[in-house]
Amino acid sequence: MLSDVMEDYLKAIYVLQAEEGAPVSTSAIAEYLEKTPPSVTDMLGKLADRGLVDREPYQGVELTAEGEAVALEIVRHHRLLEAFLADQLDYDWSDVHAEADALEHHISEEFERRVADALGDPDVDPHGDPIPGADLEPIDEGTGPRLSDHPEGDRLVVTRVSDRDDDELEYLADAGIIPGTTIEVVDVAPFGMVTVRTPAGEQSLPAEIARSIRVEAAAEPAESAERS
Numbered sequence: 237m238l239s240d241v242m243e244d245y246l247k248a249i250y251v252l253q254a255e256e257g258a259p260v261s262t263s264a265i266a267e268y269l270e271k272t273p274p275s276v277t278d279m280l281g282k283l284a285d286r287g288l289v290d291r292e293p294y295q296g297v298e299l300t301a302e303g304e305a306v307a308l309e310i311v312r313h314h315r316l317l318e319a320f321l322a323d324q325l326d327y328d329w330s331d332v333h334a335e336a337d338a339l340e341h342h343i344s345e346e347f348e349r350r351v352a353d354a355l356g357d358p359d360v361d362p363h364g365d366p367i368p369g370a371d372l373e374p375i376d377e378g379t380g381p382r383l384s385d386h387p388e389g390d391r392l393v394v395t396r397v398s399d400r401d402d403d404e405l406e407y408l409a410d411a412g413i414i415p416g417t418t419i420e421v422v423d424v425a426p427f428g429m430v431t432v433r434t435p436a437g438e439q440s441l442p443a444e445i446a447r448s449i450r451v452e453a454a455a456e457p458a459e460s461a462e463r464s
Contacts, residue, residue, distance in 0.1 A: 238286075240341045243310050244269065245279055246288060249299055250307035254377035259296030305372050312368040313340040313348060315361035318399070320351045322362040329362040329414070330405035363405075364396035364415035364450070383421075384430060384446040390421045391454040398448035407445065412436035418454050 238246075248268045252260045266276045280297055283289045288303035299307060317336040321327040327335065343351075352358075352370065360366055368375050380395055394417045397408055408414065412434045423431040428443030441449075 238306065241279070242283060242288075243306065243341055245276075245283060246299065246303055246307040247310045247314070249289065249297060250304065250311060253299065255379055258298035259292050260298070261296040264296075304374060308368045308372045308374070310340055312370070312372065313343055315365055315367040316348060316351050316355070316358075317343070318361040318363070319355050319358050319367070323355060328406075329399075329409065330402045332362060333399045333402070333405075360415070361399075362415075363399040364394070365399070380450045380452055382447050383419075383432070383441070383449040383451050384428075384443060386421050386451065388421050388424055391418065392421070392451040393418050393454045394449060395452050396450040401448075404445055404448065408449075411439040411441070413439065413441075413449065419451075 245265070248265055249260050252264050252268060256264070262273050262276050262280065265271070265280075266273045269276070280289060280291060283303065284291045284297070287300055288306065289297040289299055291297050314336045317339050318329075318332040321332040321335055322329055349370070358367060366375055366377060383392065383394075386392060394413055394415050396415060397405065397413070399405065413419065413432070417434060419432040419434050421430065422433050422438060423429075425431075428446075429440050430443065430446040431438055431440045
């Protein structure tokens, strides 16, 4: 049986692989989990001994098929719990991540099934992250381009936001920038500030927050489509 800490490591590696590709460096895992590099190296050795990760000297680690299956189960628990807390218990989306972190290791398969049924088996969590299926088959995380990659004039739809920072989530909620929101890039300042137009008005976002927002191209407005 794996410890909660081991499962946290596998989930972290899964998320980092989806965002940046494999192998995942020790330093990236240490930063993500707020651990020291020596402690990360020690844990990666334990995970490798159990056949859950493959280690590449001086490169990093990659999940094995078995490690990915474990990570997918924890990710499914986490994202279902976030959706349940937001939808059924009226939690703010900035509060669900920490609660789900505390609960994800300790729910039964029956509880997981009932949560999924109560929610209508949702595809995504409140932050736009896809929820793995009950079969734990690998999924397309579809991270997509970042808001910070787009120039002035682009019309976009927010698809996902990072759930790692509660303060950032509160900031985005106050700005009206949540998954499904259509925005337009108004200005990209040389020092990185990105100004966007939302249904609630113009909002200026620090570069780091703009980088945490995933987007896709918005459909043309009906009038523009008719003129073309």
